[in-house]
Amino acid sequence: MEPGIGKKRTRDQPVFYDEKKQKxxxxxxxxxxxxxxxxxxxxxxxxxxxxxxxxxxxxxDDSEI
Known part of the structure; x- marks a missing residue:
């Protein structure tokens, strides 16, 4: 199952990752x-x-840059 599928979208809450995207x-x-x-x-x-x-x-490994 794709991450985030079936998860309710809430403003300012990340869906696919553990942090919110920025522009x-x-x-x-x-x-x-x-x-x-x-x-x-x-x-x-x-x-x-x-x-x-x-x-x-x-x-x-998704380590911090």
Whole structure:
């Protein structure tokens, strides 16, 4: 079962992870943005969630940076 499925969404409460997401800004070329969007669609998640999962997979022990 996917984490967070069946869990009630409450404002300011994390669903998938143990901490709430914050807004950050990154700058990408249009070609990279389109590729990121395509990868996210293929995976069935948002671009933000795709980046989150990719970084967490690289740091699989999920230790603090």
């Amino acid at each position: 950050y800004t990154i700058t990408l070329t249009p070609k990279t943005w389109k590729k990121l969007q395509a990868l996210a669609v293929d995976t069935g998640v948002s671009a933000s969630e795709f980046i989150e999962r990719t970084i967490r997979a690289i740091d699989s």
